[in-house]
Amino acid sequence: MFIKQAFNYQHSFWRYLLGVSIIIFAVILGQIPLAIAMFMEGGMDIVGMEETEMLKVLDSNLNLFLLLLTFAVGLFALFFVVKYIHYQPIRTVTTSRKKIDWGRFFFGFGLVAIFSISVTAFDYFSNPQDYLVNFQPEPFFIMLVIAVIMIPLQTSFEEYLFRGYLMQGIGVLVKNKWFPLILTSVVFGGLHFFNPEVTKMGNIIMIYYIGTGFLLGIMTLMDEGLELALGFHAGNNLLTAVLVTADWTAFQTNSLLIDISDPTAGVDILIPIFVVYPLFLFIMAKKYGWKDWKEKLTGKVEDPIVDNYIQNTDNS
Template sequence: MNYIQQAYKGQRDLWMVLLTTAIVGGVFLLNFIFYLFSDPSDLDAAYDMMKNWPANFSLVVNLVPFAVLLGLLFLLVKYVHQRSILSLTTARPKVDFKRVLFSFLMVCTFTLVTFFIGYSIDSSEIIFQFNPGKFALLFLISIILFPFQIGLEEYLFRGYLMQHIGVIVKNKWFPLILTSVLFGIAHSANPEVGAIGFWKMMIFYVGTGLLLGIMTLMDDGLELALGFHLGNNLLASLLVTADWTALQTDAIFKSTADPSMSLLSEILMPVLVVYPIMLLILSKRYGWKNWAERLFGKVTEPPKEDYKIIE
């Protein structure tokens, strides 16, 4: 059974899918509605209020709800859908933590190398603000809470929704595209969207969602997406902060650059060049084949004997 077919291992009534999506994903929908219908000045006021909070307190307030929602998702999958969390995670007999680590190290290496190359070329808009005490607390908060934040986003978008939408529509390409778009919309209320531009950031977020979705379908599991997302968000918290980003932290460096991103070099280059290179690296390491079938193939109901929940 492939990754999307894991949804057949539990109850799949439509009301269950709608209930779980509403309870767990409702906060993302509310954020999007708030973004669409709020006056820009109200959004700015909300962001300014959070900037007045201590950085680590603000980070905790922003991350704790993800832990609650991830717990709710797991409970609903286990007791409403009557499925194992393993079936939501991977098609393998057990979670492959080596895959998580490899993807984590891949994105961390790329981020650190590119940052320090840029810093060595021009550091005029980067301030070194390392404070051992504040950074130690930030590090502790980050390693404890960010796994819940990225876990919720991966298990909800690339896991639960990818699987159940795929079972409903009987193909793989539609859930891949839809969950990537929903992933972008879920980040629409982030302050950098207003600072940089809605369409620029949507290209980046949706492109990142496609990358993570392709990883998941090609590898038959969430492990690579979990590692990549965790590495990306941890470094976003620990390495560089800025006044106009969603994460206001006591990071090692602070950017004083204007909130702007080049469409070509900072949006399209990662999405169209860097991401495909990363997929190529992963495909060589894990021997991915049959790309057309894995990304665009049909989702068929497996034999009844395969429905037993893997413990």
């Protein structure tokens, strides 16, 4: 099992505390180049600015690169922690399979990419008054290169941290699956509370962020690996950055379209959680033959040493 693999390596609680501390410290260090660049460009005027205004201090492509650099530094630190604090191969915090299944990654990526492009195209042609065409070749293609390289690093950091490292660490500590699923999903969603989208649309959008955490966590546990979640998260964020931006979003990019509508979040925010996300899971379940949902999502995580002891006792 995906979580159970951590028992085979150094999984003491203090190692996870140390590991998380190192990762947090690395993320803070990764923010320094962005902070310096903003201060050099905006001076003391950036103090007290709202987040959406701070995002406009720098050129959008430079801002995007430096923002994503933070997550790249965090990913490097996470891999360092896994390898040198837990002495665990990166593969085993990625998947329970003998090797990483890139076919699963690209299936998850393609599924959300097709959905995002279809929904954006439908809304654009249904409500053209809500959009401005923003295609400018040079800044767009610079942004595209940055996004293709850096966004997968950002999303991989979040997936390896929440659905990989912490899912395994909490799982071997509490010896079940439901608690790490709930905790990592709520914390993942909760960290989005400071996004400008929440300020603009209200706290109700937190249902979407936490629900997305549950979607990615369920993918990981049912499929016994991160591949689908890695691809899905990368596809979602990459297409979001490339297709549409707005002056109230965390990603300020040279996208193809600018959304100029006044966003609201109400009951419609529940549609992705209770309609679209179950559909994604249904498609994946059919393709990969997922079974025994209750056991995979809520079952126990037994120490293999205990299993071997019981087996040897039974045999004797």
